[in-house]
Amino acid sequence: MIPLTRAVPITDVDPTQSQHIATTIGEFDRVLGGGLVSGGVILLAGEPGVGKSTLLLEVAARWAKNYGTTLYVSGEESPAQVRMRARRTKAETETLFLTAETDLCVVLGHIESLQPSLVVVDSVQTISSGTEGSPGGVAQVKEVASGLVQVAKRCGIPVIIVGHVTKDGAIAGPRTLEHVVDVVVNFEGDRHSGFRLIRATKNRFGPADEIGCFEMCDTGIVEVPDPSGIFTSSHSEPTPGTAVTVAVEGRRALVAEIQGLVVPSGSANPRRVAQGLEYSRLAMVLAVLQRRASMKCHTMDVYASTVSGARISDPGSDLGLACALASAMSDQPMPGNTVAIGEIGLAGEVRRVADLPKRLAEATRLGVTTAIIPQDNTLSSGEKFADSLSLVEAPTVGFVLNLMDLRRKKKG
Numbered sequence: 001m002i003p004l005t006r007a008v009p010i011t012d013v014d015p016t017q018s019q020h021i022a023t024t025i026g027e028f029d030r031v032l033g034g035g036l037v038s039g040g041v042i043l044l045a046g047e048p049g050v051g052k053s054t055l056l057l058e059v060a061a062r063w064a065k066n067y068g069t070t071l072y073v074s075g076e077e078s079p080a081q082v083r084m085r086a087r088r089t090k091a092e093t094e095t096l097f098l099t100a101e102t103d104l105c106v107v108l109g110h111i112e113s114l115q116p117s118l119v120v121v122d123s124v125q126t127i128s129s130g131t132e133g134s135p136g137g138v139a140q141v142k143e144v145a146s147g148l149v150q151v152a153k154r155c156g157i158p159v160i161i162v163g164h165v166t167k168d169g170a171i172a173g174p175r176t177l178e179h180v181v182d183v184v185v186n187f188e189g190d191r192h193s194g195f196r197l198i199r200a201t202k203n204r205f206g207p208a209d210e211i212g213c214f215e216m217c218d219t220g221i222v223e224v225p226d227p228s229g230i231f232t233s234s235h236s237e238p239t240p241g242t243a244v245t246v247a248v249e250g251r252r253a254l255v256a257e258i259q260g261l262v263v264p265s266g267s268a269n270p271r272r273v274a275q276g277l278e279y280s281r282l283a284m285v286l287a288v289l290q291r292r293a294s295m296k297c298h299t300m301d302v303y304a305s306t307v308s309g310a311r312i313s314d315p316g317s318d319l320g321l322a323c324a325l326a327s328a329m330s331d332q333p334m335p336g337n338t339v340a341i342g343e344i345g346l347a348g349e350v351r352r353v354a355d356l357p358k359r360l361a362e363a364t365r366l367g368v369t370t371a372i373i374p375q376d377n378t379l380s381s382g383e384k385f386a387d388s389l390s391l392v393e394a395p396t397v398g399f400v401l402n403l404m405d406l407r408r409k410k411k412g
Contacts, residue, residue, distance in 0.1 A: 017156070018205065024062045027213055027223045028055070031185060031198050031250075033206015036063075036118065036158040040205060041149050043124075043178065044198075045163040045171045046187030051196055052162050054089065054221050055187070055214070056120050057082065059160070061091035063118045069095050071116040075102045075126030089220030104129040104144050111151055121148060123162035125172065136164075141173040149180050178202065189216075190309035195230060196221065197311065199249070210250030228366055231256040231310040238333035244368075245320025246339055246359035247312045253355065253362040255339070256310050258317065260324035261303040270299060276306030277321065278313060285322050285344060292348030293398045295329055295407070316353035318344040319372065322397055326406040334404055337369040342377075342394065350394045352377040364389050372400055 020034030029035045032042070046052045057072065064070035074082050079098040086092045097114060101107050104127050111119060121127065125136035129143040145161065152159040161181065164172040171178060171186075178184050182204040189196035196214040200207070213227040224230065232244060232255060241260045246253055258277070265271065274282040282304050289295040304321060306312055319342035327334050334340075341359055342350040352374045353359070363371055368389065375393040394400045401407050 020205065021067070021158075023059050024066060025059060025223065026225060028059060028198065031200045031210045031212040032183060033200075033203055033210070036160075037182070037205045038156040038158060039153050040158050040183065041152050041181040042158070042160045042183040042185060043163050043171070043181040044160060044185045044187060045165050047165055047169070047191070049191050050187050050189055051214070051216055051221050052187050053077070053122055054085065054216075055198075056122060056160060056162065057086055057091050058089060058220060060118065060120050061086065061093055061096055064093045064096040067117045069097065069114055069116045070118045071097050071099070071110060071114055071120070073107050073110070073119065073121045073127075074098065074100050075121070075123060077122075088218075091220070102126050102128055102135065104147050108147060108151055111155070111157070115155070116157060119148075119152075119157055119159045121159065121161045123164060124148075124177070125164045136173075138174045142176055145177050145180055188309075188311055193309040195224070195227075195308050195310075197309075199311075207250060211252060228253070228255045228362055231306065231308050233257055233307050238336045240331045240333045241324060241328035243320045243324035243327060243334050244339045245312075245317040246341055246363050247314035247317045248353075248355045248359060249312075249314065253358045254310070255362055255366055255368075256312060256317070256320075257307045258312075258320050258324045259305050259307065260321070260328040262297060262300045262325060262328040265299055265301040267301075271301040271303075273301075273303045275304070276309065276311050277304055277317075281315070281318060282321065284346070285318055285325065288344055288346065288348055288397060289322060289325060292396070293326070293401055293407070295326060295401075297325070297329060300329070315343040316341055316359070318342060319350055319394070319397070319400065323400065323404065323406065326401050327404075330406050332404075332406050334406075335370065337367065338372065338404075339363050339368050339370070340372045340400065342372070342374045344397055348397045350374045350396060350400070360389065360391075372403075 022029050022035040060070045060072050078100050127144045128135040131139045131143040133139045166172050184202040186199050194216045198212045200210050213224040214221050244257050319340040323340045356377050370390045372392045375395040
């Protein structure tokens with residue numbers, strides 16, 4: 001068969017066709033690697049009510065003001081409802097076009113006629129094609145996503161697709177949906193808290209696992225370019241069951257507080273609840289505390305949580321979690337202005353972490369005076385911090401608990 005296209009040397013391919021174009025929303029651009037790419041397809045997923053539509057309406061409005069015609073396809077709201085939200089968030093502009101369509105052929109027709117510079121589809125589960133099945137089904141979602149990807153690549157238009165999530169937080173629909181798009185971004189946050197995180201889990205045009213921070217307010221969603229301090233709570237004095245750590249998410253160091261609560265269990269199977277933390281790491285840290293630090297927690301209900309809806313997946317926060325749990329069990333508070341940084345091994349050792357200078361620099365900036373770090377995390381001679389920052393090198397978890405006096409149960 002004679003191919004319709006001609007293969008060309010890689011040196012003849014124009015690299016400028018894949019350059020990033022800024023949306024002027026700094027935190028969103030940070031996650032995308034610098035902005036949108038012509039022909040790139042972005043999948044944005046998140047729980048209902050977290051603010052996906054509000055964020056993307058702001059992105060579409062900014063893009064329309066800077067680059068011209070933008071098409072916003074709403075399969076869940078009427079144009080009047082979208083206009084109402086745009087008026088509240090001051091996202092109105094004449095070059096932003098709205099349509100409430102749920103038929104893929106009609107959507108593609110709008111794209112062909114308007115030739116927009118950006119297309120936002122909210123959401124892929126509400127659009128239907130000629131394929132059998134109801135909208136949101138596996139076959140329908142695959143067909144709709146394929147059609148949008150094809151028009152994006154053929155016309156060189158960036159397309160942002162909103163995706164629903166399951167009750168477990170995974171993106172709804174077939175996994176092929178994540179494979180065919182270029183970027184997958186998750187919108188996270190506790191609906192009872194105003195803070196939101198967007199996290200890239202796949203990015204063909206930039207770094208993955210980068211995060212951006214936002215805050216929901218009455219006028220919409222605003223950027224939080226300096227989020228450190230948001231994920232900690234203010235205490236007038238050190239409180240048992242709390243510890244502060246510095247996690248690295250993407251290229252950003254975040255000072256975050258971990259809280260633990262340990263109470264006697266009235267059940268034969270004690271509860272283990274993790275919010276904002278990985279359950280598997282909570283179970284592992286508890287096992288290490290019991291086996292390597294002689295802290296009996298097998299008959300206790302254990303609750304561990306982050307502050308302000310932060311979600312921490314960095315293993316470097318293990319030591320902070322261990323200190324929070326030990327502090328709760330002993331009812332002894334951690335010293336003030338202290339951070340605990342380190343990954344915990346099954347033998348109870350405190351392992352080295354990546355980006356330690358970045359973590360310490362952020363802790364210093366926020367006024368931390370003591371940092372507990374892994375013993376084998378060496379700093380180069382050129383890496384210096386404020387004289388007020390005291391570094392304590394810890395070989396094991398037991399060493400840290402003895403140092404912080406977190407083994408002895410408070411009397412009275």
